[in-house]
Amino acid sequence: MSSLARWCHRHRLAVVLVWVGLLFTLGAGVGAAGSAFGNSPTSQDTDSARATALLQQASNSAAAKSGRVVWQLDGARVTEPAAREAMTDALERIADAPGVAAVSSPYTAEGRTQVSEDGGTAYATVAFDRDVDDAQVDHVKELATEPGTARLRIALNGQAFTVNPAPNPIADAMGIVLAFVVLLFVFRAVWVAALPIITAVVGVGTSAITVMLLSHVLTLSDTTLTLGSLIGLGVGIDYALFIVNRHRTHLRAGMAVPESIAKALDTSGRAVLFAGLTVVVALLGMLTLNVGIINGMAVGAAVTVALTVLAAVTLLPALLGMIGVRVLGRAERRELSAHARRSGARPGPWARWAAVVQARPRALGLVALAVLTALACPTLSLRLGASDDGNLPAASTNRQAYDMIAQGFGPGFNGPLVLAVQAPTAADKEAEARLVADLGRVDGVAGAVAAPMKAGQSVGVVSVVPTTSPQSAATSDLIHHLRDTVIPRAEQGTSMKVYVGGVTAGNDDFASVLMSKLPVFVLVIAVLGFLLLTMAFRSLLIPAVGAVLNILSIGVAFGAIVVVFQYGFGAGLLGLGAGGPIESFVPILVVGIMFGLSMDYQVFLVSRMREEWAHTGDSGRAVRVGQAETGKVIAVAAAIMFCVFGSFVFGGMRVIAEFGVSLAVAVAVDALLIRMVLVPALMHLCGKANWWLPRALDRALPDVSVEGPADGPAHAPRPTREPQTAGVAD
Structure with missing residues (x-):
């Protein structure tokens, strides 16, 4: 490590330019290729996964995106002529829009159940083609919300219309500013406060661009960048701080700048390298879980930590060489130039x-x-699961649609269970009908409806609406009750197979697997x-x-x-x-x-x-x-x-x-x-x-030296006087 430090010190300008060039080169690559983030489904052998596979096999449209347009009319029923005319016109234009496969309107005979019993809430389901792009979905959003007025409130939710809150750059900046203030307050030296932050920002910036490029090769979640920034800024500032602090200690002891940098990297630098490698190993250890979304986050975070460590052991020594003794405060530099002795200082609070x-x-x-x-x-x-749209900010259109649906149709309507029914024989189809009737009498079920099966079709779909919200523990209990009791009883004596799927059940299965x-x-x-x-x-x-x-x-x-x-x-x-x-x-x-x-x-x-x-x-x-x-x-x-x-x-x-x-x-x-x-x-x-x-x-x-050559076993310790710790502990 000392050899690396001396090389970085001798070629400090070249090291800095290499890092700057790396940032610009990677940035140009992202500018040309962009990113390709996306959430991958789990490959776990679960009941919901089997339901999804069965539905996809039976119908290509089962895997297409869909979303809801929800509206309410203040103080009136949604069936009044003005609202009916405005929303019917909007839905017709949506049906003709590119990328839209079908629209289910509540103002038709088939869609009358899409109006709440009190007439205050209605919704339309928009099904998209499998190859729909984001621009086409955005166009549909514009068409859907155009009729909105002060009285006619319109909101969107569902898979196609889900809007995840964007990362807040102000939050990132606030953390960096607070870190700078803490360092400046404690060490009273601008460069001590600035260097760890500069090093961490360069490491995190380089890793963020690298992760964006990796998204074309690996399936990475869209939260990977934010998570990487969270981890990278924290560990990056800390790693640089440990090295800078040891360097300052050596300078105060009278050591020359080049030797001090080499010694700091050979001691604290080794500890930083070892600590960083343990973090990377721990993160990559999550790959053994074989869960898609976690694999991507683990790889992204590991890349971030690795590059922040690399910046700490290469860029930081170069920057320390550039500023020389200015890493010490003015008072400390005056003491150093006057060869002041610190041995008489009082013990500090940490001592x-x-x-x-x-x-x-x-x-x-x-x-x-x-x-x-x-x-x-x-x-x-601890209870694992997935928060629903009811936990989004009140201003979010997804949250508003969630609240409207819950108010008009009940909270469970926001996350119905989808039962995939494999019924190859006539007797199985009769068993499915009996199952639907039984489901309506189960505690916790608000309603159950089976989609009509066409001639020759052997896979049926039953929608089960719980009485509780998707994230409720009672909904999770209902899923297990259906699988453990209700469905086995219905399958008994038949060749019918029923799998509980849908987003709510999938989230519950995912939580169970991880737990x-x-x-x-x-x-x-x-x-x-x-x-x-x-x-x-x-x-x-x-x-x-x-x-x-x-x-x-x-x-x-x-x-x-x-x-x-x-x-x-x-x-x-x-x-x-x-x-x-x-x-x-x-x-x-x-x-x-x-x-x-x-x-x-x-x-x-x-x-x-x-x-x-x-x-x-x-x-x-x-x-x-x-x-x-x-x-x-x-x-x-x-x-x-x-x-x-x-x-x-x-x-x-x-x-x-x-x-x-x-x-x-x-x-x-x-x-x-x-x-x-x-x-x-x-x-x-x-x-x-x-x-x-x-x-x-x-x-x-194996012999792993964390603190350099001096870090060896004390076979023959030499007697020493009690050290003066005030200089580094206070």
Whole structure:
């Protein structure tokens, strides 16, 4: 790493120009090719997947997009002549529009059920051709909303008309500005505040363009870019900060700029590289789940982290070489030029706190453990699913249409269940009719209607409207009741096969699949963390404690999203709708991300302790000094991540806000309670056992040096005087 640092320092202008050229080259590629984001369906063997496949096989139109046009007339029935004439004209023009396959109007004999019983709400279904493009859909939207007036309110929803909230660039900028303010306030040096942000922005910008190009090769979700920015800005600023902080320490000690950069990269740079690789490994580990939407997000986030690490170990040394000693504040530069001695400085607050933890490890450890357990308890009631349009902002046309439908036809009408019925014989068709009659008497079913089957057709479609909303737990219970009891009873003695499908059932199946895999994935992540930390620190106890605490940290992240988004405390104030289930893929991604971030802090904290242990062989002193010298930078790094992650909560996207809340709370708690209280307290209680590793295992494990050449075992520690930690801890 020191050789890389010296090369980047000698060729600093060339390194900067290479990064700038890379940005422009990739940007030109995106300008020419664009992006091709899209959500891929899961390939899981579920009941809803079989229903979809059966319907697609029976009719090509089953897979086409469709949407609803919903309207209400204030103070009057939608069948009054003025409203009827305006909407009939609009629907006729929609039927003639390019890309439209059919329009079902409520003003026809066949569509009379599309008017609510009170006459206050009506809707029309627009079915599109399979090859319809976005421009044609947008044209239909314009035609549908043209008749709207102050009295005639029109809104759109359904798959074809779904409008996802766009990422809010102001939220990204707010996080960056807050990070700059935190760095400037703590370090009182403009370049210390600017360099980590410049490095992170370049890394995230390069990765965003790369991910856009990768979308032509891989199936990547349209939220991949926002998620990558969220993770990349947080880790990118932190990684650069750790290197800059070590560089400043060496400069204050009188080291020349080139040597200081080389030493910083050979110590903190190694830790950054190791931490970044663990995050990438954790993210790519999600590929083992074989879930399309998660695969894309994992690859996109891993690319982002990899490029931010690359920027931290190449671009940052070049920039440090360009600004020289100006990375120190003016007062620090005056001290350095005057050869002032800092040895008489009073211990800083982090050194004093480290001494407090050493003096009272049991009491402080128990308090921290109790707080963490309380914060993680809501995880026990975690419910996965998919939030419906009722959780969108009130100004959204999808939300308005959802509310109109719920008011006129009932909440379950927003997410009907679609039963695919395989009925090859006449007896099976009779069994289907009996099933429809039985469904109307099932608790939780508002109504069930079978579409007429044409002659020679063997696949029927039954629409079942629940009495509850698509995201309701009662709807999920109804799905399981139909599959476990009602449908098997109807199939008995026949060759009829019935599968429960539709968007609502598909979301429920997706949540069940991921929930079943979540415990195994957490266990795999914990074992992976144990192995990586064992190689890094040549210890068994530290990795074991780290693995357990990583799980506790993930529990805190889950607890935060359950309280805010499932219980609904504060979600409404943020404009993110009422309480509802947590998006199914969020916990899986949070596990991978929080594992990596927790490993980051563990590596930066314990590597400094390990370095001191290698010099002295005094475990208590090593833990205290390591905590004192990394406390400030870990706290600042956590504050920066909290600002960056927290800013994404205000972006208007519920899924991204779930990531923002969970990661912001978990990072703050992980840094301040786990790394600054619980880890050092446990290590003080364990003493020299922290560093024990069987000799046979030590020889078998590969040698991974996190803190450079000095990071070796303390076979013969030399006695040293108590170090002065004030210069780096306060």
